[in-house]
Amino acid sequence: MREAILDKGANMGENKGVLFLAEGRDGGLAKITYELTTAAHEIAGQLGGEVNAALFGTGLTRAVAELARLGVARVYVVDDPLFAYYHPEAYLAVATRLVRDICPSVVLMGHTDTGRELAPRLAFALDTGLCPNCVGIEVDAASDALRLTRPVFGGKADGLYSLSEDEPWIVTIAQKVFEPAVAHEGQAAEVVAFAHRVDAGSFRISVTERVEDSSEGIRLEDATVIVSGGRGIGSAEGFAELKELAAALGGCVGASRAPVDNGWVPANLQVGLTGTVVSPNVYLAVGISGAAQHIAGCSSSNTIIAINRDPEAPIFRRAHYGAVADWREVVPALTQKCRAMFG
Amino acid sequence: MLTIAVCVKQVTDPEAPLSLFAIAADGRHLVPPPGTPPVLSTFDENALEAALKIKDAVGSRVTVLSMGNKLAKPVLKKTLAAGADELILLEDEQFEDLDSNGTAMVLAATIDKLGGFDIVLCGRQAADTDAGQVGMGIAAKLGIPAVTLARKVEVTDTSVRVERILPYGHEVVEAAPPVLVTASNEIGELRFPPVKAVIAAQKVQPTVWGAADLGVDLARSTRANLVKFFVPARDILCEMIGGSPQEIANGITEVLKTRIV
Known part of the structure; x- marks a missing residue:
């Protein structure tokens, strides 16, 4: 993690806009991805800049094709068996590199098992602010700052938050808050294979076993x-x-x-x-x-x-x-x- | 000997009903009804239990750290009664209302000052803010690996072995110490301390350090600013179905008929 902090992005761009981390599931996209797309467009509509998506995993052909039809400018893809399952060090290394490269103003993730694990790691690696589990996002028209609402006290109350000036602002979005975006055949994002340069040999956390519960039936x-x-x-x-x-x-x-x-x-x-x-x-x-x-x-x-x-x-x-x-x-x-x- | 630090947070009792709380005039604090004592955040109790299970199994020295302002010492001494060896309170006016980043800075500085630990344990998220950031923040600032959502933590000769919960199963993760682990409720509730230990614990004077003792500068530590708390209007009108159990069953079935295709 400390290595990631020292690893300054070489080609800092001027892209800004919103980057969201898409999630795949069963070869396609997870529901939250469509909701993130809507949220990203709403924010970029007010802040300006492009909406870009990132997707990490393996066997992503169908998921990438679907994501490219959701009206985003670019889809950054890491399609590698190393990313078949969420590994915090692998995902943090590539997310940090990608954010440094394309310099978005806002990074969105779903408040999913992946998002709620990765977002804090990314925020601390980049030393910027994070608001998790948001149920409301507004852009303050005067200052272009985000005003973020999230449940606190176990859902007994809501808290309204703002983040410090340093970008990117990292936000995880609660599930089922935004309407899912709809894919259109006519839309085709540019698909970029992102060179992740992650070396599994450097990981300090090793996953030695993964056990799926045999609970039957519907999720x-x-x-x-x-x-x-x-x-x-x-x-x-x-x-x-x-x-x-x-x-x-x-x-x-x-x-x-x-x-x-x-x-x-x-x-x-x-x-x-x-x-x-x-x-x-x-x-x-x-x-x-x-x-x-x-x-x-x-x-x-x-x-x-x-x-x-x-x-x-x-x-x-x-x-x-x-x-x-x-x-x-x-x-x-x-x-x-x-x-x-x-x- | 193996050393373990457990970071615990004192919170307003999350089980107390909301209708009894008021939001303070500044909008930034929740005021509990008078006589509601603060409690240890539940996942932090799970973290302490994880530490005590390791202590039972292989022996270790367990140090509890808690940061805040105007901490309720009897509440925190419960950790000693349950089996912790040492309690260090980080108290300072500056520590009131710190965000996750500031909190992680103070706890990481404390861990550094104490010479580091083999294992640092935290709860997966606090019962009040539910943010789930401080553990990973401490690890990032100390430059040590972090493993989240533990349902079991064991120590082998060379590594810390964690079973971490996945949405549909679990995975076994290993890392060499020093490592930070966040605990989930599946680890088990904090053991009930014997009365003797409770009495003995109340006599212990914990170490108290402030910002100056830690040499931590919090002037630019805030990354997330709380604007205000509020209670959203979410109540909806519930249509009651009455009668005998059979009549209720019939009524619910009528509703289901229109909802299930």
Whole structure:
């Protein structure tokens, strides 16, 4: 990391504008990439300058072609097996070099597993400011400074921030905040293969094993229906009941933090600020009180339906439909009804 | 002996309900209801637990560092009661409201002054600001590798072995010390200290250092400026479905029918 600081960019350009770090997934682009594109255009529209994208990974042909149709000026690509998985030293080295080369005013990343790891490293390597997990970005017309809004106190309040003068300003953007951009056949960005010059031999962190959980079914962020349980579910057996309901609805099971901490469900089912941010068509919150940090992960769902015994539970202030009831009595009846209806 | 530093932050209790908080007139502070004691940020408690697990396994000296202004010493002494060997408080008016960069500068300067540690542990993010930057900042300033989101930390003869959580699994990462590791809640909750240890800890006088002791110049440290906190208007009108469990199930199904195609 210290090496990166000493590695001054050789050809400092005058490009400015906005650079965003695209993310690939399953050979194509991850959803956040389309949202970043929209955010980048909105900012560049006010600050001036080009919108450029960067994409690191391997086997990127289809993803790059898609990215090039999103209305960006240039796509900087590092397509190399060394970048198949996120490695902090590899990604930091190439991101630092790229930013020094093209000198954007703003660097955008998604507040994803990659973005929230890489953005602070990049900010400290470049010694500039970072605002993470932004849900709002405005450009102050008088000063051209960014005014950034992000949830704080576990989502209980928002904070409005500005960054110090030194560019580039680094911003990670919360998922599902910006409308996804649409690809157009007529648009063709210039694709630049970026020479990364990263030497894996210099890494101080080595990844010796990578284990994927064999959790079956749909990923939380892709689900159109999520049946989520909280502390009120009380046990792993309780979650088995929710799983049956989710199956009847063609959806999957999620959880607030308490069931994860109690070991009733695996950690990757956690919805919230520190888990996955979801926006399904229907979010059924069962036995979830509605702590702000959980709400921050599901509030953009189209319809939230809450079942809770406590009429004062905060979840009822965020849900579109609610029922004050014991889930143990409602869920079996609901599962039966849904099997008949949607099965 | 293996040396471990754990950086902990004192925060307003994140479990207290928001309706009881007020935002101060300057917009820059959240005022808790009277009698709400501050707590250790939860992920920092996980970081301390990770350190104590290493101490249990291979033996180590655990030093806790906490930075702030007007720190509540009884709250921080909980770390000693739980098993830390030493508590160093970094207190100065200048340390109030520092951003991630300033905080990382102070903690890195402290670690340097103490001669460095084999492992520096931090929580993955603070319970109040949720920024998740300070750990990586300390590592960058010390020039040591940083591994984030640990669910398990072990020490072998030559390296620190970390299981770090991935969205759909985990990876095993190794680095030779010195290394910084940020802890996630999967590491486990901080152990409950025995009463005897709590009483003994309250008698300990922690070392207290200010900006001058550390020789750290914070004049140009700010990278992110807080303009104000505010509570966004987000409440929506909830339509209640009443009746017997069967009637509720029927009502919810009616809603689902229009929402699921």
